[in-house]
Amino acid sequence: MVNKKRVLIFSILSIIFVVMIVVGLMKNDISLIEQFGKFLCLDCIGIS
């Protein structure tokens, strides 16, 4: 029973996360990540 419950939770969460990735790709989150990554993060190096 516990296993069935776990499988159900696992399946639901997997679907949710895959949908989130697809939505993120459609919203072009990847380009946003690229923009943040390409430039020196002043907050990260303690200058702001």
Place this chain on the structure above:
Amino acid sequence: MRRISQVFFTILFNSYPGVNPGERSFMYQGSLKKVCVPILNCYSCPLAWGSCPIGSFQQTLKSGIIPFFIIGFFGIIGMLSGRFVCAWLCPFGLLQELLYKIKSIKITIPGFMRYFKYGILGLTVLIPVFWHEPFFCKFICPAGTGEASIWQILMQPMLINSIGFFFTLKYMFLIVFIAGSITMKRFFCVTLCPIGAIYGLFNRISLLKINVQKDAAKPNACTECNNCRNHCPMDIAIYRNAAHFDCIRCMKCIDVCPNGSVSSNIPYFNQGQREDASSGDISGSVSPG
């Protein structure tokens, strides 16, 4: 094997060779920065190829956009393996394990401090939303200080003119991090890492699992000898909770258990089980090597 994996991924994620004085920026700026690495690795490090997921997460939130892709990314990694990446991929985990090898007074982290990282995770989400500041990167992240700040300032000395309060704060925290890592097992991972906090939430339901034989009728039943805890890099007693949110799936407990009571549902990781333990009647999912 795990150490080889840690070194391999540290080099894989941080091997950009193009640092040269002719560049305006001393970091990789190519299209691979679209890719988030699954662990803490500052994207401003001069050697980094990929982007930091928690940095990108905060910057996206700060811009008023919901980071669907990164939430999904964290979720899928967590669903597959829980905190496995903390043990096998994270360069920061490797650094802490090496620092802990330095001979010094060793301190056990009090249990309640394990929950601090969920407070940090809460602030990492809320502060970018309401105050538009990347809380974790700005105030805490020792990866940004150690991997990026030192080297960027050495290569671009004019940055020294801009240093102020936050710079001092971050370097003070770096000192605390180093001292903590020398005296406590994976101090940062246990108490502060928001990425570990996220992955830890999935340990209970992830595909990769650790099993402990608790049935006293079985010859390989756990005797609670605590050998697993003594060797655990996160200082947890796996026999109390095999899905503990701080278990990083390093598989050390499988290797050191004298009875062969601990096993993984992935047979490959059971190869390290002690031969004397595996020569008996091993039940369930255990596959002696």
